[in-house]
Each structure stands twice: as C-alpha cells, then as structure tokens.
Amino acid sequence: MNPATLRVALLSVITSFSLGGQPTTSSHYFSAEIANDVFFLPLKTDRYFTSGMAFEWGRKQVGKTILATQSKSFTSQYWRVNQDLFTPEEIESSQLMPNDRPFASYITLSRGHTFDFPAVGFQLRRQWTAGILGKYSQGGRIQNAFHGMVDFAEEIPGWVHEVNPDLLLNYELEVGKRYALSARTTVTLNLRGRLGTLYTDLRPEIIISTTPLKFSEKSWIQCSLSGANRLVGYNATLTGGLLNRDDRYRKTIIPQRNVQALGATGILQYSPYKLSGGVRWLSPEFRGGLPHVWAWFGVDVDW
Numbered sequence: 001m002n003p004a005t006l007r008v009a010l011l012s013v014i015t016s017f018s019l020g021g022q023p024t025t026s027s028h029y030f031s032a033e034i035a036n037d038v039f040f041l042p043l044k045t046d047r048y049f050t051s052g053m054a055f056e057w058g059r060k061q062v063g064k065t066i067l068a069t070q071s072k073s074f075t076s077q078y079w080r081v082n083q084d085l086f087t088p089e090e091i092e093s094s095q096l097m098p099n100d101r102p103f104a105s106y107i108t109l110s111r112g113h114t115f116d117f118p119a120v121g122f123q124l125r126r127q128w129t130a131g132i133l134g135k136y137s138q139g140g141r142i143q144n145a146f147h148g149m150v151d152f153a154e155e156i157p158g159w160v161h162e163v164n165p166d167l168l169l170n171y172e173l174e175v176g177k178r179y180a181l182s183a184r185t186t187v188t189l190n191l192r193g194r195l196g197t198l199y200t201d202l203r204p205e206i207i208i209s210t211t212p213l214k215f216s217e218k219s220w221i222q223c224s225l226s227g228a229n230r231l232v233g234y235n236a237t238l239t240g241g242l243l244n245r246d247d248r249y250r251k252t253i254i255p256q257r258n259v260q261a262l263g264a265t266g267i268l269q270y271s272p273y274k275l276s277g278g279v280r281w282l283s284p285e286f287r288g289g290l291p292h293v294w295a296w297f298g299v300d301v302d303w
Contacts, residue, residue: 026061027302029076031274035296040279046091048101048292049282051143052084058112060302071119080110080127085139086237087156089290094157099288102249103162104237105139106198107131108170121178123188129172133198133241134165163249166241170196184211190228197242200233203261218271226263232256238286254287272302 035052037045058078064071088100108131115124131137140159147155174192181187190205205228214220238253240246265278277297284290 024063026059028057028059029300029302030057031055031298031300033296033298035280035294037292037294039295039297040293043293045292045294047087047089048285048289049294050085050087050091052082052296054080054082056080071117074114074116074118076114078110078112078114080112081108082110082131083107083137083139083142084237085143087143088158091156091158092154094160096161096248097158098252101238101286101289102240102253103140103159104133105135105137105162106133106168106237107137107139108168108198112172121180121186121188123174123176123178123190125172125174127172129168129170129196129198131168131198132165133163133168133236135159135162136165161248163237163240164244164246166197166236166244168196168198168236168241170194170198184214185209197234198236201230201235202233203228203230205261218269220269222267222269224263224265224267226261226265228261228263230259230261232259232285235285256283256285256287256289259283259285274298274300276300 031054033052033054033056035049037043037047037050056078058076060074060076062072062074064073084106086101086104088097088102090097090100108129110127110129112125112127117123140156140162144155144159172192172194174190176188176190178186178188186209188207188209190203190207192203192205194201205226207224207226209222209224211220211222232255234242235255236242238255239249239251260283262281263278265276268275275298277295279293279295281293282291285292
C-alpha cells in the first residue's frame with residue numbers, strides 16, 4: 001500500500017470520529033443474537049459460557065470522508081444490551097466446587113462507533129460499556145426459569161454461589177486491516193484491546209472470508225473462519241469484580257494468560273434482512289479447565 005494513501009486514510013478516520021464526515025445516505029438497524037452451548041449438537045454441554053443474549057440498534061451512514069472526498073466511508077453509531085451467563089462443570093451440585101469455574105452473569109449497556117474505509121481496507125471500532133456483575137443481573141433467575149419450562153432440565157441450586165455483585169465499566173478499541181485475495185475472498189487482521197473492571201485483555205485475530213454466492217449487490221452468502229489468541233490481564237467472570245472483592249475465587253481460580261479461540265460463521269444477506277450463525281471454540285480459560293464450544297444465531301433488519 002502507498003504510505004501516503006494510508007496516512008490519508010488514518011487522518012480521515014480520526015477526523016471522521018471527531019468532526020464528522022459528509023453523509024450521503026443513512027439508515028437504521030436492529031439486530032438480535034442468542035448463543036448457547038446446548039445449540040451445539042450433538043454435544044450439548046452445559047458448562048462455562050452457557051448462554052448469552054444481545055440486542056443492538058443504531059444508525060449507519062455512507063458518505064465521503066473529509067480528507068478523501070472521492071472515497072466512500074461507512075460509519076455507524078449504536079447502543080447494545082448484552083447478558084452473558086457462566087456456570088461450572090459440576091452444574092447440578094449445590095456445594096461450592098473447588099477448582100471449577102464459578103457461577104457468574106452480567107448485564108451491560110454499550111455505546112459504540114465504527115468506521116470502515118474500504119479504499120484501503122481500514123476498520124476502526126470503539127465502545128464504552130457499563131453494567132452489573134452478579135445476582136442483580138438476573139442470570140440465575142433467567143436460567144432456572146428456562147429450565148423450568150423444559151422437561152429435560154432441572155433447577156440449578158448452585159446460583160447461590162454466584163460471584164459477588166459488582167459494578168462494571170469497560171473501554172474497547174479495535175482496529176483492522178482487510179486485504180483482498182480475490183474478488184470474493186478477503187483476509188482481515190484485527191487487534192482488539194479491552195480495559196476495565198469486566199475484561200482487560202489484548203486479542204490479535206485473523207479472519208478469512210469468502211462469498212461463494214452473490215445474487216446482487218445487496219444479496220449474498222458469505223462464510224468465514226477465524227482464529228485468535230487472547231492475552232488475558234483480568235476476567236471478572238472467573239475471579240469476581242475489582243470493587244467488591246470475592247475471596248472465594250480470587251487466587252483460587254487461576255486464569256490462563258493465553259486463551260485461543262476458533263470460529264466458523266455463515267451469513268445470508270437478503271437486504272434488508274440478514275441471517276447469521278456460527279460455532280465458537282475456546283481453549284481452557286483457567287488452570288485445570290477444559291476447552292469449550294457453543295453455537296450462536298442472529299438476525300438483523302435495516303430500514
């Protein structure tokens with residue numbers, strides 16, 4: 001890439017975040033996503049990351065950047081509500097199990113902003129997150145209510161051992177560079193950093209994406225594979241929060257400092273709708289833990 005072109009792109013990103021660009025079109029969107037390890041058939045584990053829900057709504061804009069008026073930029077601003085639940089391997093035990101992942105749940109509200117400059121394949125995302133860790137996020141109540149509605153699951157008494165309640169505040173920044181291997185295949189290199197009382201880590205990632213079927217500019221099928229290595233500084237779902245110390249788990253659960261992740265994703269875009277889903281695999285997150293896998297599904301609507 002021409003260094004001058006890259007400098008222009010970086011300056012365009014910075015000024016677009018701070019001063020705004022020149023939007024030509026805009027739209028709103030809503031997305032919902034659900035993840036659960038029981039979705040991964042036929043394995044159907046019920047441990048570690050056991051379920052999650054996320055709802056996001058925001059505004060997308062397509063326009064010209066201030067410093068590169070001949071190239072389009074894509075930006076979005078969004079709100080996101082997220083709830084995740086975590087359980088130990090011995091999920092049915094009513095006793096506090098040593099050397100096992102603690103019961104934990106959180107609910108968060110995030111405000112984020114993304115920028116995509118296709119001319120040089122540069123991407124940037126930043127996000128602020130605030131929320132609650134522990135029983136006030138209602139994770140245990142929601143899981144037991146779900147188990148009460150199905151015949152194959154029983155109420156889980158171990159939620160009384162959930163990590164202590166705590167306040168959460170996090171900042172996240174992600175930068176990416178996309179390279180085109182062909183007209184329908186790309187490789188993206190991402191670097192994401194998180195800092196706060198929920199997660200503090202650094203994660204480099206590689207994503208290979210291909211579009212085997214393209215019906216039109218707004219309708220296509222895309223598949224992707226990803227691999228990442230997370231360098232962990234802090235994970236409140238393993239050891240409890242920073243403000244309300246939980247001595248049951250602090251220095252008892254020893255987090256792994258390097259955690260690997262693999263993923264496979266499929267997307268069906270039929271504008272204004274998008275259906276997506278995939279599988280995620282995670283290496284052990286704490287000393288003595290096991291690998292874990294789950295599946296997820298999502299739907300997006302633009303208007």
